[in-house]
Amino acid sequence: MKREIDSQVSAVHEAGHIIIANAQDNITPGESLWAREGFTFTEVAMNADWESLAGRSLGIAGQSAVALAGGVAEAIFGGGLTAADAPIVGIDDVIEACGRIDYELAQEWLGMQRHDPDRETVRDEAVRIFRSLLEDLAQPSCMTLLGSVSQRVERLRSTSTGDVHWSLTDDEIDHVLLAGIRGTYPLTVTHRTNLTAVTTE
C-alpha cells in the first residue's frame, strides 16, 4: 500500500505483494483489494505459532518480506533495478520504493523480535530482505509474472470505480511456485534466541 502512486504503478506494486505472499511458506494470502479510495491492499495471515520462538521468527520473516515486496516490484518496473543492483541498494532506496506505510509495517514486524530494537539493526535487516527479494523478483520468469498479473489487475480496475477484489488464478499460483522464489527470507540481525527471557521473582 502506497499513498502517492498512479494506477499503473499501483498494479505493479500490489502484484509484488501478492506474488511474494503466495510464495512464502508461513503466509496464507487472502484477496487483494483495489479500493475506491485509490489504495491497494493484500490480506495476509500468518500460519506460524506465535507462542514459539521459531514460529514467531518465521511468521515475522514472512510478514516482513510481503510488506517490502511491493516496493521491490515497483523498483524493478519503475526504477529499472535489476538483480545486479541488489548489493548497492541502501535504506533510502528501500524507504522510497516501499513508501512509509509498507516500510513502517516491516519495521513494526522486525521490531517484534526485540524490545525497542535499535534503528540501525532494523534498517540493516530491511535492506537485506529487500536485496534478497530483488534478486528473486528480477528473474525473467518473475518479471513476466509481475507484468501479466499487473496488467490483468489494471484491466479489472478499468471496469469499475468502486472496490475491486482479486486474487491469483490457479495458473498464476503454479507459476509463482515454479518461479524460483524463496519460501522464506530468514531473519538474521534482528533474531534473538533469548526473546522471552524475562526475569520474574
Add this chain to the structure above:
Amino acid sequence: MSLGREGLTETGGGVGPHVDVLPLSVPERWFDDPEDDAWAFATSDHLGGGGSVTLSLAANVERCDSEMLIRRARQVLRVVRDLLCEQQALPRDTYVEVDEESFGTPTAPGNEARFLLPHHDGGHASFPTPRAINDAYGISKTRLFSKTVFFKRHSHKMYQGFLITEPGTFPGETYYYSVFSMLFDAYLHKNGARPGSLDQLESFLGDNINRSLSQAGVHRSRYLTMSATLGSADLAHHILPSGPREESEFWPEQYAHVRQLWSQVEACPCGSCRGPGGRIMCSGMTEVLGLTWPAARERYERKVVGRRGDLLLGNNLFQWHAAYSAPDRRICPVCIVSDKPGGPAYERWLATQWTQGFQRAEAG
C-alpha cells in the same frame, strides 16, 4: 532525612486533572542497609494514592554501570511491591517482572526523535476495567484485549516503570495522564452532566471497552486506545499507529478495513499535529473531549525529564504514559504484574483504585 531531590524537571501542578509525580532518592546506604527505607514507604503511599514516582538510584551515577543500576532497580522493585501488598491491598500473587535492557528506540523514517503516544505497557492484556460487579459484558473474566500478536508476555501489568540506563542524544521526557480525570471529563462531554456515581463512570468505561472489543475484527488494534477508552465510536480512533508513534503510519490492513482512516490522516482538527498517528489522536480527542490533542496535553499532561539512573514508576492501568526520546536512548522496562487479573484480592485492589480515583476526579 531528606527524601526530596534536586534537579528533576516537572511541569503541571499537584492539584487538578494531573497525575502527581513525586521525585525521590534512594539513599546510597540503603543498598547495604535496608533499614533506611523511608523512601520506600513514601513510594508506596504515593503510588497507592494515584501518583507516579521518580526514584534516583545512585548519588553518583557515573560510578554505576548499567548492570549495577538494573540490579538496584530489581532490589528496589521487590521492596516496593511488598509494601504495596502490605499497605495498598495489592494482591499477593503479583510479582516483579524485569525485562532486558533495550537496544535503542526506533523512529519513523526521516525522524531523529519519536513521540510515543499515550498507552498502557503490555496493553493487549493491561488496561483499565470496571469491577466485576459493574461489568455488564464479561470483560472482567479475562481482562484481555488481544492475544494473537504481542511483544513478550501475557502478564497483566498493574504498575509499569523503566530504568533509564542511557538517556541518549538529548534528555528524554515522560508524560503521564490520569485515566480517571479524562474519563470523568469524557463522560461530562458526552452526557452534558457529571457522572452521578462511581457506578455510572465504571459502566461508561465498560461500554467503551465493549465497543472496541466487539469491533476488534474490523479495526484490528492490539491495544485499547485512549480515544476508544474515552468513548469514541469512530473506529479510526480505535487504532494505534506503528510504534505507537505520533510520527508514524498505520498498518495497511487498518486502512483497508477502516476506510475513513485514509482521509482522516490527511488533516487534523488543529492543523498542527505531526504525522498520521498524531493527527488521528487529535481527531479522537476532539471527538471525546472537545479538545484538540495539543489542548488535551496542555490540560492533562504531567512531564518528567529523566536522567541516567532514574527509575520511573506509575500505575499502568489507571494512567497512560507517553514519551519523547532520542533514537539512542536505552531503558530497562520493569513492572509489577499478575498472571490472573481477577478474583477477590484483585477486585479489592480494583475497588480501592476506583473509589479513590473517582473522588480525585470529582475534586479535580
